[in-house]
Amino acid sequence: xxxxxxxxxDYSTGGLSEADAxxxxxxxxxxxxxxxxxxxxxxxxxxxxxxxxxxxxxxARAVLLKALDDRGFTFFTNYxxxxxxxxxxxPRVALVFLWHQLExxxxxxxxxxxxxxxxxxxxxxxxxxxxxxxxWASPQSAVIPDRxxxxxxxxxxxxxxxxxxPPRPANWGGYRVLPVSIEFWQGRPSRLHDRILFTRTPTGWxxxxxxx
Numbered sequence: 001x002x003x004x005x006x007x008x009x010d011y012s013t014g015g016l017s018e019a020d021a022x023x024x025x026x027x028x029x030x031x032x033x034x035x036x037x038x039x040x041x042x043x044x045x046x047x048x049x050x051x052x053x054x055x056x057x058x059x060a061r062a063v064l065l066k067a068l069d070d071r072g073f074t075f076f077t078n079y080x081x082x083x084x085x086x087x088x089x090x091p092r093v094a095l096v097f098l099w100h101q102l103e104x105x106x107x108x109x110x111x112x113x114x115x116x117x118x119x120x121x122x123x124x125x126x127x128x129x130x131x132x133x134x135x136w137a138s139p140q141s142a143v144i145p146d147r148x149x150x151x152x153x154x155x156x157x158x159x160x161x162x163x164x165x166p167p168r169p170a171n172w173g174g175y176r177v178l179p180v181s182i183e184f185w186q187g188r189p190s191r192l193h194d195r196i197l198f199t200r201t202p203t204g205w206x207x208x209x210x211x212x
Contacts, residue, residue, distance in 0.1 A: 011187025013103040016194035018207065025182040025198035025205055026070050029106060032184070033068070036099045048096040049075070051086040059086065065097075066123060066174070073108060073177040074115060076123055078140035080171050085141075087112050093177055103187030110179040120173030129164050133157045135172045183210070 021028055036044035045065040052058045059082060067074035073095060078084055087093065095108035124132060137153040144150065157166065179200065186194040193212035198205045 010189050011103040011193070012189050014186060015188055016184060016186040016196055018196070018209070021184065021196045021207060023205060023207060025179075025184070026068075028184060029182065030068070032099070032102075032104060032106065036102060036104075039099075039101060041099055041101055044099065046097075047073070047075075048098075049083060050094040050096075051083050052090050052092065053086055054089050059083070067119075067176075071176060072110065072179055074119075074174050075177075076120065076172070076174045078135070078138070078169075078172050079114075080142075081140040083141075087175065095177060105185040107181075107183040107185070108177060108179045109181045110177050112175045112177050115174035115176050117173070121168055123174060124168040124172070132166050132168075133161070135169055136166060188212075 033044065043064070046062050047065055048060050049063045050058060050060040061083065063075045063077065063083075065073055066076055079088075091111040091113075093110065093112050095106075097104075097106040097108075099105070124135070127135075133154055136157050137150055160166075181197060181199045183195060183197045188194055191212060195210035195212055197208045197210050199208070200206075
C-alpha cells in the first residue's frame with residue numbers, strides 16, 4: 001500500500017508563458033474560470049477564504065465565488081459568522097482556487113469591503129427558497145444544542161413566510177475581495193511549475209515570474 005510520502009504526480013497538462021498570461025490578471029482569471037466551467041469540474045467557483053484575527057490567529061474555509069468584475073471577487077455569508085467577525089476587525093484576506101484536473105491554482109491576496117445593499121438584495125432574491133430560509137434559520141458559527149434546533153427554526157420560517165418570499169436578513173450579505181496580488185500557478189513536469197504573479201501598483205498591474 002502506498003504511503004503519503006509515495007503519493008506524487010508529474011504535471012504535464014500545459015504551461016503558462018508571459019505571452020499567454022498577458023497584462024490583465026482579471027482577463028486571465030476569466031479565461032481560466034471559463035475553462036474550468038467548460039471542463040465541468042465540481043464546484044469550479046469554490047475558493048478557500050483565509051481570514052485572520054487582529055492578533056494573528058488564522059482560519060480558513062471554502063466559500064463560493066458568486067460575482068466577478070474588475071473590482072474583485074464577491075461571495076456572500078453571515079456577517080456574524082466567525083469569518084464575518086474576523087473580517088470586521090482585520091480586512092486582510094487571501095483566496096485560493098484549486099482546479100486539480102487542470103493542474104492549476106490561483107492565489108489572491110487583498111482586502112475586503114461589504115458590497116452594497118442592492119447587490120446583496122439582488123443575489124438573495126435569486127437564491128433557492130431553501131437557501132434563503134437557511135440564512136434566517138442558522139446563527140452561523142454559534143454553538144447550537146442539536147440538529148433539531150435548526151430543523152425547528154426552518155419549519156417556523158416556512159410557516160412565517162408561506163408566500164415563499166422572505167426578506168434578506170440584515171446580518172447577511174456580500175463581501176468583495178479587492179486584490180493587491182493575484183498569482184497563477186500551472187503545474188509542469190519535474191516540479192518546474194509556472195508561477196506568474198500580478199501585483200497592483202499605482203499605475204496598473206506589474207507582472208513577474210516566480211521560481212516554483
